[in-house]
Amino acid sequence: MSSWPQARFGDLVQLVRRPVIIDPDVAYPEVGVRSFGRGTFHKPAVMGSQLQRDTFEVKSGDLIINLTFAWEGAVAIARPDDDGRYASHRFYTFRPRTAEVCLPFLCAYWASKWGIERLRAISPGGAGRNRVLSLRRLLEELVPLPSMSEQLRIVARLDSVAEKVRRVTKLVREVDADILQANRNIIWRAGLRRNSWQECRSFLTQRKPDVSVQSETEYQFAGVYSFGRGVFKADRKLGSTFKYSQLSRISAGDFIFPKLMAWEGALGVVPPECDGMVVSPEFPVFEIDTKVVSPDIVDTFFRDPRALPMLKDASTGTNMRRRRIQPSRFLELKMPIPSAGEQRLVRALLERRQLVIDRHEPNLGLLDRILPSMLHEAFAA
DSSP: OOOOOEEEHHHHEEEOOOBOOOOTTSEEEEEEEOSTTOOEEEEEEEEGGGSOSSEEEOOTTOEEEETTTGGGTOEEEOOGGGTTOEEETTEEEEEESSTTOOHHHHHHHHHSHHHHHHHHHTOOBSSTTOBOOOHHHHHHOEEEOOOHHHHHHHHHHHHHHHHHHHHHHHHHHHHHHHHHHHHHHHHHHHTTSTTOEEEGGGTEEEEOOOEEOOTTOEEEEEEEOSTTOOEEEEEEEEGGGSOOSEEEEOOTTOEEOOTTTGGGTOOEEOOGGGTTOEEOTTSOEEEEOTTTOOHHHHHHHHTSGGGHHHHHHTOBOSSGGGOBOOHHHHTTOEEEOOOHHHHHHHHHHHHHHHHHHHHHHHHHHHHHTHHHHHHHHHHOO
């Protein structure tokens, strides 16, 4: 690595903890950190009753290191839209101790080949993912410390490349969004026809929880992102670590939502990759009558931002973070049912959308590898 001067990490930064007094009835939006220096991401909000006792607030500009995945480069700088989100004790947050250091530079170092090697060396534990970063050893680590002008030059160059990658990615996403919007418009235009709006109870049937929890059994949970981002694979949890006595097994094509966050677009149809996972009783599970409407239509309609007002109106509660939609109220909501021909057109467009994604994902993957290459160049001799 470059022959820059070195400094003790603990002399450059200080660990900052902002403890949260948890209200069990309030929802807390969480932030996570992707591995290999790929930045932060937003997790679905979690009720205070489900949060760990040691939960902390994150502020924009924090250097965040995930202690359980530091060994694979789970480091990031908190973005402005991360400000005020929350993270567990497993996330260390640092601020500068001195004006001689630029936190994005340190983040870039820890995400580089050499930084990750050092994080692995100071993350004791078993093979694979059972490694935990030692804070004591982290603070003792020597890190490169070139002049501030050199730090800023490297960060600016990395930011420039990152911005170009974001631009290309944005163009691909815009094409994807255009196709999706065309689908949504077909459904809403169908709603202009008389008697096209039908109550959800005409095509949705709620299924009761069907899994009895065993304390020694591990369960793969699914979750639902807010703002129409759909169903995703969430955490694996041992039965002894949560309070529910029953869970619901979900199948591809089911429609689900969390009662608490449905008002902000946290709902969707279960994709094939989440088939067979489980959700808590806080997630009503519905089977869709495909003789009436295709699951693709239901998914597309309710994940459309234009559906948010009706979801908010159907929610009850005084505090926005505590508002819930009960299943009985949801079944009273209405959506337009397109004709058979319109439903076929929507499915055809969705297939085209998937082709676009499949065609460009490999290229986006190549772009993702540009930044690690730049990090290698920045810190190499």
